[in-house]
Amino acid sequence: MKVLLIEDSEALRRGIRVGLDHLGYTVDETGDGSEGLSMALTNSYDFIILDLMLPNVDGLSLLKSIRKLGNQSKVIILSAKSQAEDRVTGLLAGADDYLSKPFSFDELQARLLCLGRRGELNQQVKTICVANFVLDTNNKSLHADGHYIDLTKNEFKIVEYLFSNPKQVLNPEQISEAVVGSFNHLSKNTIEAHLSSVRKKAKAVGVTLPIKNKRGFGYFVGEH
Numbered sequence: 001m002k003v004l005l006i007e008d009s010e011a012l013r014r015g016i017r018v019g020l021d022h023l024g025y026t027v028d029e030t031g032d033g034s035e036g037l038s039m040a041l042t043n044s045y046d047f048i049i050l051d052l053m054l055p056n057v058d059g060l061s062l063l064k065s066i067r068k069l070g071n072q073s074k075v076i077i078l079s080a081k082s083q084a085e086d087r088v089t090g091l092l093a094g095a096d097d098y099l100s101k102p103f104s105f106d107e108l109q110a111r112l113l114c115l116g117r118r119g120e121l122n123q124q125v126k127t128i129c130v131a132n133f134v135l136d137t138n139n140k141s142l143h144a145d146g147h148y149i150d151l152t153k154n155e156f157k158i159v160e161y162l163f164s165n166p167k168q169v170l171n172p173e174q175i176s177e178a179v180v181g182s183f184n185h186l187s188k189n190t191i192e193a194h195l196s197s198v199r200k201k202a203k204a205v206g207v208t209l210p211i212k213n214k215r216g217f218g219y220f221v222g223e224h
């Protein structure tokens with residue numbers, strides 16, 4: 001199991017990491033909200049342990065951003081704020097659990113185990129079918145007529161976003177925010193380069209990517 005630990009207290013971060021290392025978890029860590037957001041969006045994690053009071057990007061903003069982009073990692077908030085309204089705010093923002101400071105490591109361990117079991121029970125395969133293409137959002141894979149099409153992470157996200165919104169013309173700004181969030185930016189030329197790459201990969205296995213360009217407006221799937 002892989003964990004992203006985002007906590008600005010170096011001492012607490014070190015203590016949690018040592019405990020998780022002993023339990024066999026693979027841990028990436030940072031004390032900065034902006035770096036944590038980038039790590040969450042560029043890597044795959046089973047769990048994210050998230051402090052709320054972070055430099056550069058606060059925990060709630062980070063959480064809302066990754067959920068908006070479809071990140072499904074189990075998130076446990078760590079916070080000195082222990083009032084009911086604070087817990088409700090965190091859970092409604094997309095957290096799976098909320099642990100008030102101070103806490104025992106045994107309790108954190110138990111909550112990770114419970115969330116892991118819940119994830120195993122609830123995991124469902126989600127596929128999006130467009131023409132002869134099948135996109136598997138769990139395995140991050142794309143197939144067409146039985147052929148596997150190998151995509152980069154951003155290529156997959158662009159195709160997933162467009163396939164999820166058929167017959168809608170989506171402009172480059174919308175696509176950029178869906179793929180890399182509001183704190184980063186993909187230019188129109190970069191998006192076109194990614195789609196050109198996907199078209200070539202599809203053509204190599206004898207199929208045509210059903211994503212079209214409406215000049216001056218954006219991209220769409222199907223008829224418009």
